Amino acid sequence: DSGVTQTPKHLITATGQRVTLRCSPRSGDLSVYWYQQSLDQGLQFLIQYYNGEERAKGNILERFSAQQFPDLHSELNLSSLELGDSALYFCASSGTGHMDTEAFFGQGTRLTVV
Amino acid sequence: GENVEQHPSTLSVQEGDSAVIKCTYSDSASNYFPWYKQELGKRPQLIIDIRSNVGEKKDQRIAVTLNKTAKHFSLHITETQPEDSAVYFCAAGSGAGSYQLTFGKGTKLSVIP
Numbered sequence: 001d002s003g004v005t006q007t008p009k010h011l012i013t014a015t016g017q018r019v020t021l022r023c024s025p026r027s028g029d030l031s032v033y034w035y036q037q038s039l040d041q042g043l044q045f046l047i048q049y050y051n052g053e054e055r056a057k058g059n060i061l062e063r064f065s066a067q068q069f070p071d072l073h074s075e076l077n078l079s080s081l082e083l084g085d086s087a088l089y090f091c092a093s094s095g096t097g098h099m100d101t102e103a104f105f106g107q108g109t110r111l112t113v114v
Numbered sequence: 115g116e117n118v119e120q121h122p123s124t125l126s127v128q129e130g131d132s133a134v135i136k137c138t139y140s141d142s143a144s145n146y147f148p149w150y151k152q153e154l155g156k157r158p159q160l161i162i163d164i165r166s167n168v169g170e171k172k173d174q175r176i177a178v179t180l181n182k183t184a185k186h187f188s189l190h191i192t193e194t195q196p197e198d199s200a201v202y203f204c205a206a207g208s209g210a211g212s213y214q215l216t217f218g219k220g221t222k223l224s225v226i227p
Contacts, residue, residue, distance in 0.1 A: 058214060090158070102148070102163070104160075105157040107156070
């Protein structure tokens with residue numbers, strides 16, 4: 001157990017819908033990272049938050065948004081879902097705002113859009 | 115931005131042989147290079163990492179080498195065992211303040227008993 005909790009584990013939804021994925025980082029970790037993993041794209045960095053503020057943005061679509069709350073948990077919101085959004089979404093956390101400390105991954109949320 | 119290329123995409127070795135996975139990166143400012151192992155259906159887990167001020171690091175059967183001039187780094191697994199079968203990801207990270215890891219597309223390693 002990495003200490004990073006993601007909910008739900010599985011999510012099936014229809015095209016056009018909106019979903020929210022949740023991540024609770026390890027106790028004390030200030031940084032949260034979101035990644036998307038699909039079969040043909042590997043692990044794609046989406047966005048990073050540090051202590052409530054957006055720190056870095058990667059290949060995140062405009063239909064997607066995220067936030068980190070005062071208790072440091074984070075949510076990834078995916079809207080106007082398309083079939084191609086089906087993927088495994090991972091959250092990772094680390095202790096500081098710098099990734100040169102080990103990042104711990106959650107078990108992921110498998111999103112299936114039908 | 116950073117681009118990380120990883121080769122090969124699949125690798126099969128006989129149990130007991132060595133396995134080598136290579137990555138190249140594009141951003142000369144990158145200074146942190148971790149390797150993650152992902153077993154089927156599980157989360158990626160860090161197995162070893164190296165920073166730019168070190169050329170080689172070893173942990174039991176696993177070693178990583180870094181060549182900053184050539185911008186490439188490699189993972190070496192010796193005396194492979196069936197439980198080494200997994201997908202391995204390399205990554206490169208850089209920056210102070212705003213920091214992100216860019217991952218390679220992964221190498222599926224199969225160790226044949």
